[in-house]
Amino acid sequence: MERRTIFDGWLLPAMLVLPQLVLTFFFFLWPAARAIWSSLERQDAFGINSEFVGFENFVDLFEDPLYLEAVVRTLIFVFFVTVIAMAVALVLAIFADREIRGRDIYRTLLIWPYAVAPAIAGVLWVLLMDPNVGLVGVGLNNMGINWDYRLNGFQAMLLVILASAWKQVSYNFIFFLAALQSIPKSVTEAARIDGASELHRFRTITLPLIAPTTFFLIVVNVVYAAFDTFATIAATTQGGPGRSTETLVFKVFRDGIVNVNIGSSSAQSVVLMVGVILITALQFRFMEKKS
């Protein structure tokens, strides 16, 4: 059902949407316009003069092997964060959907990580995994595993993937649990009477019925992993050691803020912006199709 309010004049409705428009302008449109403009300029080494260079920054970017490496690295990162965050959440949701004792406590606890700020989540994982003081980190070294994510790029990647995925499990869990609960119990019971084993039921009944939720979560998780994990990476590895955990978003920050290469950094931002717009459009089209 659609609810419409009819206004007499234009002043009141204009005032009502103004705050949002102002926010959008100052925090999105203006910076975005600046980024697009900067991406077409090149500054000198001291940041005093800039000249218009057209698409040169973009051309340089796509010819830069470091950038292409970062693209691949980001894809790997996004893939594993999404898969781990969703798989763990689905398993937990399946357990939470059963008749178990203390189910409500269990569910509440599982939702908690979502309330933890990304930077704090990062620090938490650092404190766990630190080779000198971290509970798990020290433990791994005592077990004879040479664990130091500050030296080993693979381990660093593993750490940021785990920290980022952990943060997203709660969110996925809520959606998966809701999806599982919306499957009528009698449908599963009918399948049991039809002779389907638990695994077969999961494959032929549960999975297809939660597919819309799964697709929605894939989009959300990809967006999250690609664009929203900056704080987690900043708090754990800062993109290091070397460039081994430098995702595209983190590279924008490093090139622009740390190395002050505004032109290239802006060009990277614009590329990311196009990416976000494409994914969002995809998501909207899917949601429209659903409703």
Add this chain to the structure above:
Amino acid sequence: MATLQLENLKKSFGTTHVLKGVDLSLASGEMLVIVGASGCGKSTLLRLVAGLETPTSGQIMVDGRDVAQLDPAQRDIAMVFQNYALYPHMTVFDNMAYGLRIRGLSREDIGKRVQDAANTLGLGALLKRTPRQLSGGQRQRVAMGRAIVREPKVFLFDEPLSNLDAALRVQMRAEIRRLQRRMRVTSLYVTHDQVEAMTLGDRLLVMHLGKPVQLATPMEVFEKPANTYVAGFIGAPSMNLMPAKLGHGGASAVLEDGHVITFADGRRPGQDGRKLTVGIRPEHLRPEPGGIEIFIDLVEPLGSETVVIGRMKNGELVSVKIPSAGSIPETMSVVIAPEHLHVFDGETGLRVEAV
């Protein structure tokens, strides 16, 4: 086809005893209807037979084999659910074929069986549709088809018609009966609807508070209810039940207002003054002068007849079924037809037969 026996079947959830011992024996091809108010344990009984719940104690024998501890998959039983429980993401064909594929039947075999069942149920043109695109009655048929194709030993129906509108319910009721007769599948049918109970079953089991109260043919249950609960439950409008005392020599019942009804079928045992409950169905009360005086409360015209609800002098409600009448007066005198009187013990509620 198979026989089905339940022996002292019990089920408790924690300290709640839902089923307090049910014994039941179904002949091969028999249709038995279990009827009772909600919470009487009838659905639990069905779920135990299906294997969706594990009994606390007791046996469930299908063709002489105890299946009480087996998985539903191993019991060879099919069930039709109240909300149909169709697989929403599958076509009608796939819904019916689901169980057959699990059993590993060949493609042609599955196709043939589904086609046969679909033809039987008039679903031939709908095989490619999904449940969403079907009406309530069609979904009901698909649910039946899914049960039929498996050719199970026992059919279970869990209030399958209660989600349908009235007209469709009557039609589907007849269809279920016809189908069951033709296929001769041993069936358990649970319902709270007494019309379904009366029309569908070879025999009727009335349950109350987790216990079977009466097991007999529908007509027997109607004509000789085993206790006051069954008497009030079966028949619409409900049987009128009134407190009374045994008259002199056990030959009559004396109502509270002093009315004496002489038993038509013989004496009842017991001391004079024994507490009784007498029952008379609304259709067996005749409006006639000189009977029990009632003050009319409500008139419900049903078309072919009219139900009059009134109060006796002591405030007790009485319903009377009379042929359609024009105007109804404020008071009315009704006479009890003694040959239709039901006599129950005043304390236990059990039926008291003539000696």
